[in-house]
Amino acid sequence: MVKERGRRLVAQNRRARHDYHIEDTFEAGLVLTGTEVKSLRAGRASLVDGYAVVIDGEAWLQGVHIPEYTQGTWTNHAPRRSRKLLLHRKEIDRIDAATRERGVTVVPLSLYFKDGRAKVEIALARGKRAYDKREAIAKREAEREAARALAARRRGRYEE
Incomplete structure (x- = not known):
């Protein structure tokens, strides 16, 4: 086995x-x-x-x-x-x-x-308190947005 x-x-x-x-x-x-x-x-x-x-x-x-x-x-x-x-x-x-x-x-x-x-x-x-959860969600969304903008910039499309 x-x-x-x-x-x-x-x-x-x-x-x-x-x-x-x-x-x-x-x-x-x-x-x-x-x-x-x-x-x-x-x-x-x-x-x-x-x-x-x-x-x-x-x-x-x-x-x-x-x-x-x-x-x-x-x-x-x-x-x-x-x-x-x-x-x-x-x-x-x-x-x-x-x-x-x-x-x-x-x-x-x-x-x-x-x-x-x-x-x-x-x-x-x-x-966690409710405001901690909202803060974590906002931070995660900001990181996603930054990664999205960085990826678009690498591809040659500039988003403002």
């Missing part, structure tokens, strides 16, 4: 970078059942409502939706069950200390396979 190499993205939480200021990121392993792994290999998962918490010194991923495996039988899993995160003790302590601070949460950014093992990238995040 061929050993899987590299990183293969399963799901990404694009809204997380829009709704939060990302302060720090961690890569964590996941404790999964067989049908969850098969469902992930089929590319089915949603991180939209997901978050992580530290309970009794253990990190847990909650709210992540991994749909039931279509060929699964009575051994199928619950789609939104809590899943244990595999992190180093220092990382768990750092996450726990940060989440005790007001306004800081832990959100999943992406779910992927790395060398055949399921991993999730989680981030310490602070919620």
